[in-house]
Amino acid sequence: MSNTNSENVAELEAELERIRAQVSTLEQLLEVHEETALVQAQKLERALQDLQEQSSERERLQEELIRRQAAALIELSTPLIPITDTVVVMPLIGPVDTQRAQQVLETMLQGVGQHGPSMVILDITGVAVVDTHIADLLLRAAHAVRLLGTQIMLTGLRPEVAAMLVSLDVDLHDIITHSTLQKGIATALAHK
Numbered sequence: 223m224s225n226t227n228s229e230n231v232a233e234l235e236a237e238l239e240r241i242r243a244q245v246s247t248l249e250q251l252l253e254v255h256e257e258t259a260l261v262q263a264q265k266l267e268r269a270l271q272d273l274q275e276q277s278s279e280r281e282r283l284q285e286e287l288i289r290r291q292a293a294a295l296i297e298l299s300t301p302l303i304p305i306t307d308t309v310v311v312m313p314l315i316g317p318v319d320t321q322r323a324q325q326v327l328e329t330m331l332q333g334v335g336q337h338g339p340s341m342v343i344l345d346i347t348g349v350a351v352v353d354t355h356i357a358d359l360l361l362r363a364a365h366a367v368r369l370l371g372t373q374i375m376l377t378g379l380r381p382e383v384a385a386m387l388v389s390l391d392v393d394l395h396d397i398i399t400h401s402t403l404q405k406g407i408a409t410a411l412a413h414k
Contacts (some may be wrong), residue, residue, distance in 0.1 A: 223351045300326045302333035307411045308340040311403070315348030323359040330363055334370045341410045342367050347378030357392040364397050373398065377406035 303311045310333055364374045375398040400406040
């Protein structure tokens with residue numbers, strides 16, 4: 223029996239040794255997987271950080287593009303077009319708010335300074351609503367260009383616009399007016 227017990231003990235010790243070897247192998251595999259998982263987590267964290275940086279840069283570039291497009295749109299919405307050496311035309315189309323009115327005035331003054339015309343034609347044919355913004359713009363523009371030695375002409379006056387200017391009590395006595403741009407240009411060229 224002692225032989226059998228010894229054999230059993232030896233078998234158990236051998237089995238225990240195999241289990242310890244398997245546990246050791248599993249611990250090594252677990253350590254490798256933990257290291258791999260840590261490396262993968264670090265890579266994912268870096269990739270996420272890169273994506274966030276790219277997203278921030280994309281947003282910044284998009285905001286810059288929108289700002290530039292807005293500036294270009296403002297510039298294009300207030301063109302000053304020389305038609306002769308002495309006459310320039312500024313056609314206005316669409317609504318005129320405070321910011322656009324300021325842009326119109328600045329563009330007009332820069333154009334008068336740059337081109338030195340004797341006449342600026344401000345055409346409001348494309349302005350659907352004439353309100354206090356437009357009236358104020360007209361008066362400020364007329365006063366400013368007169369200070370620079372240039373005369374201003376207002377064209378595109380439809381009957382409803384004329385009625386609105388009268389109801390707003392706008393004094394246009396220093397401004398030449400015409401119902402159409404065509405008549406205004408003809409008058410400006412005749413005064414040449």
